[in-house]
Amino acid sequence: MPPRTGERERCVTGIDGLDTILYGGIPRDNTVLLTGSCGTGKTSLALEFLIHGAVAGENSLFISVTENSEKLLANIIPYKFFDRDLIKSGKLVFVDLPAMYERLGMTKAEMTMEEIDLLVAAIGNLAKELGVRRLVMDSITSVCYKLKTPEKIRDFILKLSKTLSDLNCTSVLVSEIAAQSSAYSTFGVEEAISDGIVLMANLERRGDLLRTLQVIKMRGTMHSRAKYVLDLTPMGVLLVPLLKGGSSAT
């Protein structure tokens, strides 16, 4: 869907349903918080966003914080559109953040303000060097555990967001929350400073467990705020509207 005059250029996610919800895609250079509890499909959706980007010729970077990228790739859904040559050709790059911590000498449990600057600069340099247009960090929550205070978390996300935006990079920060949480992030800071929030959840209805997706906010575009049900398939993430007849039932 091409942007209308005066509208911001879009980063087409390649996930049809999501692009429709966002009236054409994520506004370019936005930093989006992709949040949800475990098993809701966050990593799969984030990976698909990167793969579609790489297929479309945009260099894409996955920064893995919690899971070794080899293990991540071993468990990847056998997407019809995924070709391992994307990795070989450098279009799709995986980096493990723990290795980066080690290289930067960040071995302590808590980062200092200087180390935050160092980490943001290192990620920025890597993104610049690789010419990255799409970036995923999975998960930002794990990084936040090393930052400890809301001030440091705020500082880190703001600096990272600005650095990536200045590089014309659209980024998705994966955030983990508890299953019954009413907040959109663990520390309550991440959600306030992101350009967009996409909430993924499990909805129980009469004993059935449905995976849902809802765009809570997205700066720079109109968007649907309705809840959708999703399925993770080899053709990618598919979305359909949640039927309202059952939305109040538990």
Next chain:
Amino acid sequence: MTDTRTAGNVARQLNELMPGSAVSLQMSVDSYLDVMRGTLDMYAGKRDMDTIYVTATISFEAIKRIMAALDIDTSRVYFVDCISHIMMGTEAAQKDERASLVESPTMLENIMLKVEYLMRRSQSKEKLVVIDSINSLAIHNNNWILSEFLHILVSGLRAKEAYTIILSVEEHSTPEIASMVNLVCDSGIRAAKEE
């Protein structure tokens, strides 16, 4: 085994449909096999179209056995099976590439998602979606949510120019079910054995 005149009548009426049409196919219990022959063999089979068969009445395995007994080619039939899981009999479906399981007939959104997935996977120019049957879905769902489901599903299929057939069994039908089906369908076919 089947009444070829009834099956032929069903196929003839289906052949008159425009792309993107949704049709209500009412049948008596004893016409079920004729409807299968008319729909899957004499209509979809002859036109080389992929069929997505949503089964909420009996398991896909049972349907496949029926089709085999009728000598109907099932190589282009893909199943969305809403029954095997609740019967704890998923082994065959998990092994069959042409079967997609939905955990329960109450998970209507997941039925739509599986249909969408199979639509995307299909290489065939023309596609047919069969819902077997609205009466079975009505056992597990209230009319409001079922009506909403039909509306969204049929509208989506219509936009993709796929043909939709909604089967209903006369003996188990109610005015509410008939009204909900009529609302989304362009036409109706009644399959009954000829005297």
